[in-house]
Amino acid sequence: MVNESAQGAADVMCPGCGGTTVRTVEQTSGERTAGGKADWRTDGKPERGSLADRLAVSPGATDSFDSVMHFLEGMVLTALGVGLAYTGVQQDKPLYMIGGVLLAVLLFVGTIVVIRGEARERADVPRGESRAERLWRAGYYCSGCESVFCPDGSQWQGTLTPEQFKMLMWTEAGYADRLAHDDKAKDATVPAEALPRTGGPHRHV
Numbered sequence: 001m002v003n004e005s006a007q008g009a010a011d012v013m014c015p016g017c018g019g020t021t022v023r024t025v026e027q028t029s030g031e032r033t034a035g036g037k038a039d040w041r042t043d044g045k046p047e048r049g050s051l052a053d054r055l056a057v058s059p060g061a062t063d064s065f066d067s068v069m070h071f072l073e074g075m076v077l078t079a080l081g082v083g084l085a086y087t088g089v090q091q092d093k094p095l096y097m098i099g100g101v102l103l104a105v106l107l108f109v110g111t112i113v114v115i116r117g118e119a120r121e122r123a124d125v126p127r128g129e130s131r132a133e134r135l136w137r138a139g140y141y142c143s144g145c146e147s148v149f150c151p152d153g154s155q156w157q158g159t160l161t162p163e164q165f166k167m168l169m170w171t172e173a174g175y176a177d178r179l180a181h182d183d184k185a186k187d188a189t190v191p192a193e194a195l196p197r198t199g200g201p202h203r204h205v
């Protein structure tokens with residue numbers, strides 16, 4: 001059971017509904033180890049649509065081991081195309097040969113594109129994460145009205161929906177394009193009046 005008023009949150013009040021049933025955004029993700037296991041998949045990523053996922057600090061990246069596996073799978077399929085082409089040469093069937101070569105080239109190029117994309121994720125996510133984390137650590141979540149706010153207003157003003165918060169955070173970190181996979185957050189817009197005029201987050205699009 002998570003003590004919702006733990007860690008000095010007892011005197012923090014939601015500017016949206018005045019509720020005090022608030023916890024830090026960090027605590028919502030910490031539920032992984034505090035009885036909220038249902039929100040987490042076995043690979044350590046939050047379940048889609050769960051609160052931890054809606055407030056996730058970053059999209060995460062495919063780890064190197066998975067990339068190696070994807071590469072091997074791609075190469076096995078490429079080899080099948082090569083095999084088909086070889087059969088075509090052996091049996092004098094040009095259609096097999098051409099089809100096999102096309103298939104092999106397509107699968108090879110496709111595999112390289114996927115692997116490069118995954119490598120880019122691994123580079124992008126840590127680069128932006130410290131910027132996202134500044135907002136993530138400043139955020140409080142109110143279960144009363146399901147909104148995210150920054151108690152001292154230093155990072156943003158008023159309340160945001162989890163989706164607006166995620167948009168703000170991921171934009172700040174430079175990986176807002178990854179929200180394309182997030183049906184709820186991809187269309188979120190952060191109200192201009194929520195952003196401080198100086199010092200705070202700026203858009204890096």
Ligand SMILES: [Zn+2]
Binds near residue numbers: 015017146147
């Ligand atoms: Zn509230």
